[in-house]
Amino acid sequence: MTLMVKIAPKCPHCDVTMVHYDLPPIAFSDGLGWGAKFLWVCPNEECPIFRKGYNHNINQYGNTASLRSIIEPDSGLASVVPTLSLDPEHFKSFVELRKVQKKNLEKADKLTEPKDTNDPYDLE
Numbered sequence: 489m490t491l492m493v494k495i496a497p498k499c500p501h502c503d504v505t506m507v508h509y510d511l512p513p514i515a516f517s518d519g520l521g522w523g524a525k526f527l528w529v530c531p532n533e534e535c536p537i538f539r540k541g542y543n544h545n546i547n548q549y550g551n552t553a554s555l556r557s558i559i560e561p562d563s564g565l566a567s568v569v570p571t572l573s574l575d576p577e578h579f580k581s582f583v584e585l586r587k588v589q590k591k592n593l594e595k596a597d598k599l600t601e602p603k604d605t606n607d608p609y610d611l612e
Contacts, residue, residue, distance in 0.1 A: 492564040499530035499557050500566055501537045506530050506559060523562065529569070530557040537568055545570070546585060 496505050506528035532538065541555030555568040 491561045493528060493559055493561045497528055497559050499532060499535055499537075500559075501557050502530065502532050502535040504530060504532040504535065506557075524560055526561060527569075528559040528561060538571070541568070541571075 496508065498504065499506055507530075508526050509529040510526050511524065530537070535557060537555050537557045539554075542552065544555070545551050545553050553570045553572050556571045557566065558569050559566050
């Protein structure tokens with residue numbers, strides 16, 4: 489494999505030098521691998537991708553994962569990968585969001601509870 493990016497690049501989002509991250513030995517043909525032995529990964533906890541990734545994943549998928557910027561060394565393509573780093577500030581916002589969602593579900597359940605009435609056609 490020919491590497492297009494041999495020297496640690498700067499993150500395109502925060503300009504911090506990326507780190508070499510060795511990938512597990514999974515064959516590319518099984519659909520699980522990257523086709524490379526390592527990735528360049530942004531380690532910056534203040535990178536906009538990392539900071540905004542929590543809110544994106546909480547709002548879109550309901551989980552507390554974030555995102556990290558990567559560059560594939562063989563192609564030079566930039567992308568993102570999920571990361572399970574736990575940031576206390578964002579975890580707190582996740583818990584608060586879940587509380588609001590739970591209250592809203594309880595309200596919705598009360599609205600759909602059948603009323604105690606003898607008239608089966610009473611819609612009020």
